[in-house]
Amino acid sequence: MVVVGGGTAGWMTAAYLTAAFGERVDITVVESADIGAVGVGEATFSDIRHFFEFLGLAERDWMPACNATYKLAVRFENWRQPGHHFYHPFEQLRSVQGFPLTDWWLRHPTTDRFDVDCFVMASLCDAGRSPRYLDGRLLEQEFVEKDGLPSTIAEYQGAQFPYAYHFEAHLLAKYLTRYATQRGVTHVVDTVREVALDERGWVSHLETAEHGRIDGDIFVDCTGFRGLLVNKALAEPFVSYQDSLPNDSAVALQVPMDMDKDPIRPCTTATAQDAGWIWTIPLISRLGTGYVYARDYLEPEEAERTLREFVGPAAADAPANHIRMRIGRSRRSWVNNVVAIGLSSGFVEPLESTGIFFIHHAIEQLVKFFPATGFDPQLQEGYNSSVQHVMDGVREFLVLHYRGAKRADNQYWRDTKTRAVPDGLAERLEAWRSKVPDAGSTYPRYHGLPPYSYNCILLGTGGIETLPSPALDLIDEKPALAEFQAIRHKARALVAALPTQNEYFRRMREGS
């Protein structure tokens, strides 16, 4: 196997496949020293723990090397109106008498914060708490992997794990480079100048600037947005999502942070802006922040000025990284003997931190559908179908954020209500007006987001009126009210008992 590209996708792929296949598959990574990686991509899904566990890595092995912190949720600010915020947490939504607590909340709203009433994590985020005690124990939410780890995250049936991570993307790539090369992966630092095809249109070999010809059986395209092998050499078409997700640009800053002074919030923050939103990702030594926006509504210089103003004086000396984003996916990610993974395969704006989830899912599916030398087209079709639906499903979930956002104070936000929606979503939006989303009314194929995630965004953004189930007028509400009270008590007890993230990581630093 020849992996072209040494960003997060390239090294996650090489590390995982060497852990899966050992020496039975020879893996080479070719990465250019002259073409930079995208340099961002720092918040994750909680599923990523399966990636590190598959590699045999514990948190103490990799977190300090990547300046990593914990992420309990995404905090959405000003999506409903200025000053309003809500959370999308890593916490299963409870049910009472067969109805989700969000449904009961619509019928009996105990406060104006559905997230605080239905989820313990919302209070932990508001209080800046760590999900682990100073001795390393996980918060009370007893969590046990059911019957060991599944073969893939798509097949995982266990409890919702309570947190994900923030980490420095380039440090993770460096860490995985060491991991992979120590286990036999060949690392060639060079630029691919030509992708040679045989008479069938399959890649026969690569020509590099200094190392000449590199042969392979399977080529993994991890060359980022340029899609050097899949889109350029094999001319696989790109399916744009821009008609429903117009944000196509970003400007990013890295802002120094002092964990002895600055609070390390245990969540990613997405703050709505006039032409998009700003992400804030707290790491151990710095803040990752950036403005994701639509060029049709805002020029890069204005976006950078807005971002610097938002961050304040700490941003003064930070150089800006302007990025043009290709939003959408390759029609197929696996074409002939080329498999695209990462930005080359597809990408949506990082509103729910899905880029690394796409990579992790794609690598697991590549193992699941790995071809024998005969390259059975059924395996390729199974792979492409799984990858396509994950991206199309996430696209739909992100469109809901904009259709649901109550903000309509300028043309950008007014246009979010009239823009085309992906096939099937219009009917689902209609259904959600009468009944909160459930497994039967969200995107029908696996795409990584459970129905409760849709409940959070629908109730949090506030722009789509959603009615409680009529049955709740006829069912005794006392058990539901008792559940709300139990959540309040549990949240209060955990806020009192858990350390802040700063205290937790200061202790980890002292202990290391």
Ligand SMILES: Cc1cc2nc3c(=O)[nH]c(=O)nc-3n(C[C@H](O)[C@H](O)[C@H](O)COP(=O)(O)OP(=O)(O)OC[C@H]3O[C@@H](n4cnc5c(N)ncnc54)[C@H](O)[C@@H]3O)c2cc1C
């Ligand atoms: C603004 C922004 C914010 C993001 N935030 C998040 C987030 O919070 N969470 C998340 O999960 N994801 C996020 N992502 C996505 C995440 O950054 C990517 O999924 C991740 O970095 C993977 O990128 P990649 O490895 O596919 O491509 P890149 O990082 O672009 O790497 C491409 C590699 O290919 C190499 N290359 C290119 N051409 C050649 C050649 N001819 N020869 C040899 N080598 C070559 C380059 O040298 C580089 O090593 C974000 C993306 C953007 C744009």
Ligand SMILES: N[C@@H](Cc1c[nH]c2cc(Cl)ccc12)C(=O)O
């Ligand atoms: N399986 C994913 C789904 C998920 C559940 N809650 C959240 C919250 C956020 Cl911010 C992203 C993703 C998710 C996971 O557990 O990571």
